[in-house]
Amino acid sequence: MKPGDIRSGRLSSDEISHNFSDLHAPLTELQAIQESARCLFCHDAPCTEACPTDIDVPGFIRKIASGNVNGAAKSILDENIMGNTCGNVCPVEELCEQVCVKNTSEEKPVVIGQLQRYATDFLFDCGIQPFERGPETGKNIAVVGAGPAGLSCAHRLSMLGHNVTIFESRNEPGGLNEYGLAAYKMLDDRAAREVAFILDIGGINVETGQSLGTDFDLNELRNKYDAVFIGLGHNAVNALGIDNENTEGVHNAVDFIERIRQENLSTVAVGRNVVVIGGGNTAIDIAVQVKKLGAETVTLVYRRGVEQMAATEFEQEIAQTNGVLIRTQARPLRIHSTDNQLRAVEFEYTEIGANGQMSGTGETFELPADQLFKAIGQSLDPSPLGGGDVPELAGGRISVDPNQRTSLPDVWAGGDCTAGNDLTVVAVQDGKNAARSINEHLSNNEYLNHG
Amino acid sequence: MADLTCNIAGITSPNPFWLASAPPTDKRYNVERAFEAGWGGVVWKTLGEDGPPVVNVSSRYGSVDYNGQRMMGFNNIELITDRPLQINLDEITAVKKAWPDRALVVSLMVPCNEQAWKDILKKVEQTGCDGVELNFGCPHGMSERGMGAAVGQVPEYIQEVTEWCKMHSSLPVFVKLTPNITDIRPPARAAFDGGADAVSLINTINSIVSVDLDIMAPTPTVAGKGVHGGYCGPAVKPIALSMVSEIARDPHTRNLPISGIGGISNWRDAAEYISLGCGSVQVCTAAMRYGFRIIDDLVDGLNNWMDDKGYSSLDDFRGAAIPNVTDWQYLDLNYKTIAAIDQDKCIECGLCHIVCEDTSHQAISATKDENGKRTYTVIDEECVGCNLCYLVCPVPKCIAMNEVDNGLPYQNWTEHPNNPAR
Numbered sequence: 001m002k003p004g005d006i007r008s009g010r011l012s013s014d015e016i017s018h019n020f021s022d023l024h025a026p027l028t029e030l031q032a033i034q035e036s037a038r039c040l041f042c043h044d045a046p047c048t049e050a051c052p053t054d055i056d057v058p059g060f061i062r063k064i065a066s067g068n069v070n071g072a073a074k075s076i077l078d079e080n081i082m083g084n085t086c087g088n089v090c091p092v093e094e095l096c097e098q099v100c101v102k103n104t105s106e107e108k109p110v111v112i113g114q115l116q117r118y119a120t121d122f123l124f125d126c127g128i129q130p131f132e133r134g135p136e137t138g139k140n141i142a143v144v145g146a147g148p149a150g151l152s153c154a155h156r157l158s159m160l161g162h163n164v165t166i167f168e169s170r171n172e173p174g175g176l177n178e179y180g181l182a183a184y185k186m187l188d189d190r191a192a193r194e195v196a197f198i199l200d201i202g203g204i205n206v207e208t209g210q211s212l213g214t215d216f217d218l219n220e221l222r223n224k225y226d227a228v229f230i231g232l233g234h235n236a237v238n239a240l241g242i243d244n245e246n247t248e249g250v251h252n253a254v255d256f257i258e259r260i261r262q263e264n265l266s267t268v269a270v271g272r273n274v275v276v277i278g279g280g281n282t283a284i285d286i287a288v289q290v291k292k293l294g295a296e297t298v299t300l301v302y303r304r305g306v307e308q309m310a311a312t313e314f315e316q317e318i319a320q321t322n323g324v325l326i327r328t329q330a331r332p333l334r335i336h337s338t339d340n341q342l343r344a345v346e347f348e349y350t351e352i353g354a355n356g357q358m359s360g361t362g363e364t365f366e367l368p369a370d371q372l373f374k375a376i377g378q379s380l381d382p383s384p385l386g387g388g389d390v391p392e393l394a395g396g397r398i399s400v401d402p403n404q405r406t407s408l409p410d411v412w413a414g415g416d417c418t419a420g421n422d423l424t425v426v427a428v429q430d431g432k433n434a435a436r437s438i439n440e441h442l443s444n445n446e447y448l449n450h451g
Numbered sequence: 452m453a454d455l456t457c458n459i460a461g462i463t464s465p466n467p468f469w470l471a472s473a474p475p476t477d478k479r480y481n482v483e484r485a486f487e488a489g490w491g492g493v494v495w496k497t498l499g500e501d502g503p504p505v506v507n508v509s510s511r512y513g514s515v516d517y518n519g520q521r522m523m524g525f526n527n528i529e530l531i532t533d534r535p536l537q538i539n540l541d542e543i544t545a546v547k548k549a550w551p552d553r554a555l556v557v558s559l560m561v562p563c564n565e566q567a568w569k570d571i572l573k574k575v576e577q578t579g580c581d582g583v584e585l586n587f588g589c590p591h592g593m594s595e596r597g598m599g600a601a602v603g604q605v606p607e608y609i610q611e612v613t614e615w616c617k618m619h620s621s622l623p624v625f626v627k628l629t630p631n632i633t634d635i636r637p638p639a640r641a642a643f644d645g646g647a648d649a650v651s652l653i654n655t656i657n658s659i660v661s662v663d664l665d666i667m668a669p670t671p672t673v674a675g676k677g678v679h680g681g682y683c684g685p686a687v688k689p690i691a692l693s694m695v696s697e698i699a700r701d702p703h704t705r706n707l708p709i710s711g712i713g714g715i716s717n718w719r720d721a722a723e724y725i726s727l728g729c730g731s732v733q734v735c736t737a738a739m740r741y742g743f744r745i746i747d748d749l750v751d752g753l754n755n756w757m758d759d760k761g762y763s764s765l766d767d768f769r770g771a772a773i774p775n776v777t778d779w780q781y782l783d784l785n786y787k788t789i790a791a792i793d794q795d796k797c798i799e800c801g802l803c804h805i806v807c808e809d810t811s812h813q814a815i816s817a818t819k820d821e822n823g824k825r826t827y828t829v830i831d832e833e834c835v836g837c838n839l840c841y842l843v844c845p846v847p848k849c850i851a852m853n854e855v856d857n858g859l860p861y862q863n864w865t866e867h868p869n870n871p872a873r
Binding site: 042045046099101403 | 822
């Protein structure tokens with residue numbers, strides 16, 4: 001087997017498009033009615049409590065059941081303006097659906113995520129815009145990053161009557177919804193449709209191709225705007241820390257996922273034998289997608305045990321049902337190449353000691369690989385924030401209070417660049433909370449200035 | 452195996468399950484399919500007097516759906532048979548000949564004069580059918596022409612027509628009663644006094660099942676218009692059971708055989724009707740919802756239940772519940788129950804708490820620990836034993852209504868110190 005067998009066209013375009021069809025087919029009207037009838041309309045509902053954006057889950061499901069589907073969508077979007085994406089990609093098995101009381105009584109939760117998607121799809125298909133901009137306040141707010149946190153913040157600020165300018169380094173807004181989520185979870189132009197819906201409220205100006213620290217800096221924003229929200233996301237990828245990571249065939253998973261989202265699927269070249277290193281949902285996303293694109297073997301290798309994997313059980317199951325082999329308790333040692341072309345990855349078995357410390361056993365094995373994807377986490381590179389007056393960091397992320405305020409009095413932050421679960425739904429909540437806090441701050445200032 | 456043989460008003464059928472006079476019994480084809488499936492009898496869809504048949508409309512049925520379930524309630528605006536009288540008579544004759552062991556009762560509705568009834572009875576008798584059922588109940592269309600419910604709402608008419616029928620025919624006469632009255636007893640007494648061999652009830656209830664909010668018209672809609680129709684299906688069973696019990700308890704009609712009708716969908720419904728004194732039961736909506744094959748579980752389920760209970764025939768439990776139907780004033784005011792929640796079965800939906808808190812007696816407390824575990828607890832002192840929590844709880848046997856021995860003797864309202872009329 002010669003190394004470097006990386007190419008497109010291993011599968012026909014029909015096979016590929018079949019592989020990338022919806023993870024869950026959308027609910028039909030009948031399914032939605034029957035499923036919504038399963039909801040007990042709990043008092044003090046655990047699902048609502050589990051939702052990072054506080055969606056009134058029983059309330060919106062009851063509206064679906066009564067045929068008030070647009071009302072249901074409005075209830076969802078009131079709390080989570082990206083309720084449509086979240087209906088598709090939220091790890092509901094660890095959030096609302098995990099705590100659904102129907103798990104206890106029937107071992108099967110109400111499919112809340114799919115109902116949420118049903119309602120919001122319905123509203124989008126009706127072309128309804130249920131939100132309107134509040135009366136002009138004359139305040140101007142800068143938002144850095146047009147991902148879930150930034151867009152959520154901007155939308156809420158516009159609802160409150162403020163003017164928002166979003167600075168986005170990429171060519172399109174949407175952040176990870178557009179560039180980072182697995183293609184089979186975000187079909188068609190779903191992310192773009194949602195962004196258009198959000199911006200439709202007006203009062204939000206998006207400046208694309210504008211990178212913090214390169215095209216502008218934080219101090220400028222603070223001087224020019226009444227408040228600043230930072231929703232940078234992750235801007236750096238963790239390295240394996242072994243030699244030759246720049247060998248041909250070695251990729252950052254997130255970069256490749258982005259290509260899959262933006263390119264014609266049948267032109268994306270994948271290896272015959274692929275190795276993925278990591279234990280989170282990104283590792284699963286790349287492994288599954290590469291398999292769906294036609295890789296013959298895909299092996300996901302994680303250094304600890306299955307229980308420690310950050311990927312949810314549901315995600316692991318997706319990987320397994322798609323033919324991805326998951327191997328645990330092994331860490332990469334060496335990259336083997338021929339003419340700088342990846343040939344194999346050498347791993348060392350690991351064990352967890354009594355103190356919980358992981359160590360290598362000394363035993364090794366090799367996996368032949370044309371491609372290696374690194375998915376061992378992303379991080380915040382704080383350098384774009386500039387020098388001098390910058391928000392304090394904690395644990396490598398921007399430190400914020402419960403209202404998303406940073407150490408700087410006029411700067412808020414949220415999403416993946418701050419602490420907390422790296423989920424779309426959490427980013428949306430951060431943005432929403434920050435907008436409320438910014439609004440309160442600006443109103444108080446107004447009061448002080450005129451008082 | 453228990454014996455399900457049914458005897459009512461001199462008519463015998465292999466089981467008590469008859470198809471009610473309605474669309475499923477309009478012609479030989481349907482009726483024979485029903486008999487092949489195992490139904491014990493049918494009441495043939497109502498025949499009218501000779502001459503041009505009635506005309507039915509297109510768009511005839513309406514449904515009340517609930518929580519995604521179809522036909523919790525059902526209504527129709529169909530009239531009596533729209534086929535020529537002779538065709539019906541010929542088919543009835545042929546069916547009875549082919550199925551001698553099944554009950555075949557013919558429903559009739561003709562204008563309120565003696566000659567009309569005399570004429571039709573003469574013709575019907577020749578078919579060899581087992582009996583006739585006088586349709587005094589149809590609430591729509593025919594009532595506007597002085598028939599159906601227009602007769603059934605006037606006890607004097609009921610008695611008169613029943614007398615004519617007994618005079619001009621030797622067939623057992625069932626009088627089918629309309630529920631569209633305030634007290635079912637006077638019409639039942641009138642039927643009894645007129646010599647009826649049995650009463651059948653209930654016929655359908657005046658109803659508009661829904662309004663189409665787009666065209667602002669009742670459903671079923673006929674060219675943009677709708678009318679009230681006859682309501683039936685599972686939703687009407689409680690009304691029918693109550694009316695059946697009233698007749699069964701009434702000293703005047705105590706021994707009058709009853710064919711029970713109204714929302715019977717399964718064997719349990721049938722057993723309830725029989726426990727309140729019914730000889731046979733009639734089914735329509737459930738068959739129109741699922742087809743005739745539901746007879747299998749009706750027969751099988753009733754049989755198994757009777758075996759479990761040690762009943763060998765229908766008579767063993769017929770009317771067994773009647774002595775326990777009483778008037779409110781005789782209920783024991785000292786009887787006390789209190790709800791108890793089985794915490795091991797509780798799924799923490801909180802419905803018991805919120806309905807008691809909002810709409811009843813604030814007798815179920817709600818607490819939540821630091822792990823989010825919710826605990827709902829009955830406050831015994833506040834609980835009046837109303838059953839609401841027990842009824843809303845989605846988990847079988849999670850909430851029990853336990854009797855409390857308070858040591859107090861039976862005391863009813865007639866004896867109670869608070870009763871000003873005592």
